[in-house]
Amino acid sequence: MTSDIFDFCSSMTDEQDGRARELIERAAAKWPLRILHVLSDADAPLRFSRLMERVEGISQKVLTQTLRTLERDGLVIRTLYPQVPPRVEYELTPLGRDLLMQVVSLWRWIVEHLDDFDACKAVKLTATADA
């Protein structure tokens, strides 16, 4: 069994498990990873409008929402320069950068195994009857 791999699951409180699960769900949603990636690719903090351009297909509303969530989760920093017109810059936190690296290694593993995901299409769909 691979149960040994999951030993740490038992050593985890329900609260820890729940919070980690929430973080994964939120981070793996449609937009967050793209945003984190764009921020990580930039060599400087990005303004809201630059993000809109580079995260292709996102709406202004959803970008705002997603950035707020990422900020609450401690993954991005929002810096408001109180000018007229206003200027706001977004950048990754160290934690956001670290999390992205973890996710990227998972990503890489998946890409390296894409063929396997395909190969499994020809599996048994029925079996001969026996109790």
Next chain:
Amino acid sequence: MTSDIFDFCSSMTDEQDGRARELIERAAAKWPLRILHVLSDADAPLRFSRLMERVEGISQKVLTQTLRTLERDGLVIRTLYPQVPPRVEYELTPLGRDLLMQVVSLWRWIVEHLDDFDACKAVKLTATADA
């Protein structure tokens, strides 16, 4: 910069990127990880009704849908024994097991850093004005 970490991103086709993204999105949704985990904990294939019991809170419809998706993605195997009444068993594929292990290591990293996610709550919200 951490760009070196992401070198493989450039070496990836858009199609690979898209498919990996889809797989991550689907796997990180509300139920799939729970189901994979339950299947991995069991020491034998599980019937549909056993899954319903152990994946707490899931509805029959969503369990069916999610299992179909996991099957299409090559993560679980569905075996139908054509009896009356019917008997269907689900189990992880080797690929499903491997993917789960990858996700678990990400999970573990997050749990180990939960305090950091909290610590980031006290960040600067505004900055003094300067060009």
Next chain:
DNA sequence: CAGAATCCTAAGAGATACTG
């Protein structure tokens, strides 16, 4: 037993218009 079919609600996402 394992699920398909149906109905329903609520959240998420897009488009548009407006504002400090």
Next chain:
DNA sequence: CAGTATCTCTTAGGATTCTG
């Protein structure tokens, strides 16, 4: 410029009923 507010529409998901 960087949002907020509002509206609509699609979709995910739950509850229930029915069947091979």
